[in-house]
Amino acid sequence: MKTLQELLDLRFGDIGAVPKTLAGNEAIRRLAGRGVVRRFTPEPLPAAVLDTLAAVALSCPSKSDLQQRDILIVEDAAIRARINALLKDQDWIPGCPHLFVFLGNNRRQRQLHAWRGHTFANDHLDATRRSMRPSRSKPLSRRRRRRASVAARSA
Numbered sequence: 249m250k251t252l253q254e255l256l257d258l259r260f261g262d263i264g265a266v267p268k269t270l271a272g273n274e275a276i277r278r279l280a281g282r283g284v285v286r287r288f289t290p291e292p293l294p295a296a297v298l299d300t301l302a303a304v305a306l307s308c309p310s311k312s313d314l315q316q317r318d319i320l321i322v323e324d325a326a327i328r329a330r331i332n333a334l335l336k337d338q339d340w341i342p343g344c345p346h347l348f349v350f351l352g353n354n355r356r357q358r359q360l361h362a363w364r365g366h367t368f369a370n371d372h373l374d375a376t377r378r379s380m381r382p383s384r385s386k387p388l389s390r391r392r393r394r395r396a397s398v399a400a401r402s403a
Contacts, residue, residue, distance in 0.1 A: 255280040286340035298346060305348075316354045322347040 250258070253266045255277065270276055302319045322328055323346075331349075332342045341347065361368040 252277040288344040292345040320349040
């Protein structure tokens with residue numbers, strides 16, 4: 249089993265010494281040693297396993313912890329064939345037994361809060377221009393509006 253230092257040197261060349269406080273961290277060592285898998289067994293997994301994997305993926309931290317995505321598990325053979333045709337340079341995809349498609353969705357958290365009867369204070373999509381503008385309680389003067397408009401266009 250390779251050390252964290254060996255794994256990082258192998259991937260990035262000589263990165264210098266890994267701090268002693270991190271050198272023995274098994275979780276970081278495993279992350280550093282992880283790579284892409286493009287070989288799959290043809291046997292499909294049980295639906296309960298797929299559902300659990302999707303739930304774990306949706307539980308992972310994200311920007312502002314908004315979890316702004318959904319996971320679509322494509323099972324229809326005709327749809328898989330159309331997707332495979334679009335991804336013909338990625339020849340490992342047709343051989344995998346399942347295809348997960350990750351979709352951006354900023355409605356997800358609002359829906360979950362509504363279903364559970366909670367208010368949703370963070371009701372915005374971080375990537376929109378509106379959310380990048382500072383909130384204000386009173387209107388801006390004409391000069392300040394012009395500066396804000398120029399700043400928004402340059403963003």
